[in-house]
Amino acid sequence: MRPFKFSIAGDPETAITTVSANANAKFLGGGTNLLDLMKEDVTHPSALINITRLKHTAIEKTDNGILIGGMATNSFTANHEKIRKNYPLLSMAILAGASAQIRNMATNGGNLNQRTRCTYFYDVSMPCNKREPGSGCGALKGMNRNHAIFGWSEKCVAVYPSDMAVALSALDAVVHVQGGSTGKRTIPFADFHRLPGNNPEIDNNLKHGELITSIELPENDLADHSYYLKIRERSSYAFALVSVAAAMSLDGTKIKDVRIALGGVAHKPWRAAAAEQLLKGRDATIANFKAAATAELSKAKPLEHNKYKVKLAGDAIVRALTYALNGAGYGIEAGLHSEV
Amino acid sequence: MEDQPKFPDLTDAERSALEELMPDEISEIITSGMKRRHFLKLFTFTGTGLLATHLLGIEQLMARSATGNPLPPTGIENGINVSFKVNGNTQQLLLDSRMTLLDALRERLDLTGSKKGCDHGQCGACTVIIDGRRVLSCLTLAATCEDREVTTIEGLADGNKLHPMQEAFIKHDGFQCGYCTPGQICSAVALVNEAKDGEASYVTNNIRKTGKAVELSDEEIRERMSGNICRCGAYPNIVNAIREVQGDKAVAQVWQFADGTI
Numbered sequence A: 001m002r003p004f005k006f007s008i009a010g011d012p013e014t015a016i017t018t019v020s021a022n023a024n025a026k027f028l029g030g031g032t033n034l035l036d037l038m039k040e041d042v043t044h045p046s047a048l049i050n051i052t053r054l055k056h057t058a059i060e061k062t063d064n065g066i067l068i069g070g071m072a073t074n075s076f077t078a079n080h081e082k083i084r085k086n087y088p089l090l091s092m093a094i095l096a097g098a099s100a101q102i103r104n105m106a107t108n109g110g111n112l113n114q115r116t117r118c119t120y121f122y123d124v125s126m127p128c129n130k131r132e133p134g135s136g137c138g139a140l141k142g143m144n145r146n147h148a149i150f151g152w153s154e155k156c157v158a159v160y161p162s163d164m165a166v167a168l169s170a171l172d173a174v175v176h177v178q179g180g181s182t183g184k185r186t187i188p189f190a191d192f193h194r195l196p197g198n199n200p201e202i203d204n205n206l207k208h209g210e211l212i213t214s215i216e217l218p219e220n221d222l223a224d225h226s227y228y229l230k231i232r233e234r235s236s237y238a239f240a241l242v243s244v245a246a247a248m249s250l251d252g253t254k255i256k257d258v259r260i261a262l263g264g265v266a267h268k269p270w271r272a273a274a275a276e277q278l279l280k281g282r283d284a285t286i287a288n289f290k291a292a293a294t295a296e297l298s299k300a301k302p303l304e305h306n307k308y309k310v311k312l313a314g315d316a317i318v319r320a321l322t323y324a325l326n327g328a329g330y331g332i333e334a335g336l337h338s339e340v
Numbered sequence B: 001m002e003d004q005p006k007f008p009d010l011t012d013a014e015r016s017a018l019e020e021l022m023p024d025e026i027s028e029i030i031t032s033g034m035k036r037r038h039f040l041k042l043f044t045f046t047g048t049g050l051l052a053t054h055l056l057g058i059e060q061l062m063a064r065s066a067t068g069n070p071l072p073p074t075g076i077e078n079g080i081n082v083s084f085k086v087n088g089n090t091q092q093l094l095l096d097s098r099m100t101l102l103d104a105l106r107e108r109l110d111l112t113g114s115k116k117g118c119d120h121g122q123c124g125a126c127t128v129i130i131d132g133r134r135v136l137s138c139l140t141l142a143a144t145c146e147d148r149e150v151t152t153i154e155g156l157a158d159g160n161k162l163h164p165m166q167e168a169f170i171k172h173d174g175f176q177c178g179y180c181t182p183g184q185i186c187s188a189v190a191l192v193n194e195a196k197d198g199e200a201s202y203v204t205n206n207i208r209k210t211g212k213a214v215e216l217s218d219e220e221i222r223e224r225m226s227g228n229i230c231r232c233g234a235y236p237n238i239v240n241a242i243r244e245v246q247g248d249k250a251v252a253q254v255w256q257f258a259d260g261t262i
């Protein structure tokens, strides 16, 4: 690891001013992604400002939903009574990620800013436009088994790894940020992360020095019928090959509202808009779920080694919607876990 | 001691390699009592390459304990003064800003129980407990530990009395090479408290039901321990050990030292 200056911020203003003053400075949350990348020399900030002592760690009720602190840990968030009761999709998604140790360290703000797990990105001896703009993309014609099937460009085919973000996308969350020149602003979740385009080195629309202070979850009536399905190479402690956040509300047998977001398929959480559109107002039946999945996946553009993801994602959408419909509880009783 | 063959169960090649490798003071240590027998047994299970590493390890260990605590720093950049509690003792260290908690524990405080496996958050060997919660010390900067309370495997026992989780791991033979064991045990101790507090896991049935302690099935234990990887595959015994401590009732004992072997 290269040398850097370390400091602890006592209030957001200090943290923001310190980072804004130095293009090479970074906020330090739990460090579970940043430290790893620094050890690999993928990133080398000259200053780290520890923000975990900032007060933004609460989970509070607001007029039209719930506000979760940017510095709250993933464990705290997933286990909070308000989240488990009203947004079980978010609890499940967080608990599907990483390990208990990591979730105890990882902060919500840090989670949204974690970087891709593309192996070419991690290996500093390989070309990668995201790590070193202009050096080429090792994965485009290389081993791209774990890469994108939606929204990629010739410049980058990486997927974004967060599970939490897939649920936040389905829940239409809003990110609250505070920054030097801009003051405070809010970013709807759909506009938070980016597709790679010509600038894959930019993961999201946060500006340098902007701090995620909280994430807002608007009220909804999806809690009774929601499920986060994660498909991976072993039953736990692995990133998703494909994941699905599925939630709906019903009016008799008809689907009143439905949300479907996919992980592991694009440079950002992928809202399955075509599938949602097809399902709204229709009967909640397996046949309709299948039609919706087919409609969504017909737009997929797989790479050489990841054609399997098209079928996998289609099947996963149907399964996740079915579990969500049954409200089949979450967990063992449904017997849904260790399968691929 | 005289009645024992010099190096039981070793081939001639191993014996001569050992004699060549062994510094005098170490042969002194291992020729006295229990330690010697354990040491020699170890040799018979390992090749001579490993044998050399073991000797080196022991040599370092002996050299270390002579220098006292904490060890002096070397080559510090962007030094930071950190004051935190480790296993109940307040520690004040001047640290390089880059130093991880794992390295501070092992290199500066001589607490070598926490192991460095992958050094990238993937194996759990470095698991310690900070302010009651399990975390990875390899991804924790020591500088972030100001005012924190750190518990390592060395701090779990109460004097000579082992922590119930340590007892259970021994009873159920929850380790083979033992490398992952300190992290496994720290993780397991925290896990039991998490379940008591009603914290859910990805496999918890009906996540919306809150406020009740979670009953730990084998599947729950496996999911909750999945951040601790064991290369030897001692998992079934680890699950039994945790189940026993959590449930407070005896689980069939699968293994035991024969009387007089330790």
Ligand SMILES: Cc1cc2nc3c(=O)[nH]c(=O)nc-3n(C[C@H](O)[C@H](O)[C@H](O)COP(=O)(O)OP(=O)(O)OC[C@H]3O[C@@H](n4cnc5c(N)ncnc54)[C@H](O)[C@@H]3O)c2cc1C
Residues within 6 Å of the ligand: A026, A027, A028, A029, A030, A031, A032, A033, A034, A035, A036, A051, A070, A071, A074, A096, A097, A098, A099, A102, A105, A106, A107, A108, A109, A110, A111, A112, A113, A114, A161, A162, A163, A164, A210, A211, A212, A213, A237, A238, A239, A240, B120, B121, B122
């Ligand atoms: C072995 C392993 C397995 C994992 N498996 C999974 C998995 O299956 N699913 C999953 O989703 N994740 C997984 N993770 C990733 C983990 O969830 C993230 O590393 C973690 O959420 C990042 O949070 P942090 O607080 O540690 O961020 P840090 O590492 O501290 O920071 C990450 C980035 O975010 C920035 N940042 C931090 N906080 C803020 C803020 N408030 N405002 C603005 N910027 C900020 C930092 O400057 C840095 O650039 C895994 C990680 C490891 C090491």
Ligand code: SF4
Residues within 6 Å of the ligand: A116, A118, A119, A120, A121, A127, A128, A129, A130, A131, A136, A137, A138, A139, A140, A147, A155, A156, A157, A158, A200
């Ligand atoms: S896919 Fe993106 S992250 Fe991976 S090598 Fe190509 S440019 Fe880099």
Ligand code: FES
Residues within 6 Å of the ligand: B115, B116, B117, B118, B119, B120, B121, B122, B123, B124, B125, B126, B127, B136, B137, B138, B139
């Ligand atoms: S050494 Fe920390 S997780 Fe492997």
Ligand code: FES
Residues within 6 Å of the ligand: B174, B175, B176, B177, B178, B179, B180, B181, B229, B230, B231, B232, B233, B234
């Ligand atoms: S007992 Fe050998 S690695 Fe776990």
